[in-house]
Amino acid sequence: MKAIVDNFVAPECLQKIVILFQDAHFLMINKPSGLLSLSGKNPLNKDSVHFRLLQDFPSAKMVHRLDLGTSGIMLIALNKQANANLSKQFELRSVVKTYVSIIAGHVIDDSGQINMPIAKDPLLFPRLKTCVKYGKQAQTDYQVLERLQHPLSTRVSYHPQTGRTHQLRIHSQHIGHPILGCDLYGTQQTQHAANRLMLHAEKLQFDHPVTGQRILGECVCPF
16 A cells, blocks of 8 residues: 655644643643644644644643644643643543534534544545444534524534544534535535634633642634
């Protein structure tokens, strides 16, 4: 099989990271759309959330990631103990994530659940695919917030129960309503309907890694 070569170079991101909350154990930040979570193998993709934060927080560790085009709240551990604790919470799915998105067309049902496994396919790289036979379980709950007219679209709240790569983008495509601005899962029309990926991580609920107190982080959606 031919080796996969990733020639993607992220465009320069001039927006700054905003720190929403900070204590001795973790940060909550607002990641701008267009900034990588982690630096890539290509030296031209050095700029990232992790790279920038290391300048001021040398012990910063990435607990989870957001896609390049996704904006919103991210959790960053500031020591090994916090990283282990927070990573375990993500693994056990006790972290509650809420996203806001604008998707093409009008969704008929006011709420629902999307259950469709997701799998890798070397022939589709960097895209993934839905696959009942070989895919890993992926589940997303959604709720309609508003049906819009120009363009014909729906603002939805997504609550992913699993954390698969590209999950919300793939599940949106699967139900026939791709996310506006998505360059991987949609049509040329839906891709060019917005100047960015219309997906924002709005809320994150988790337990403080030391005190155990339940925390709700919020980051206002910019669209």
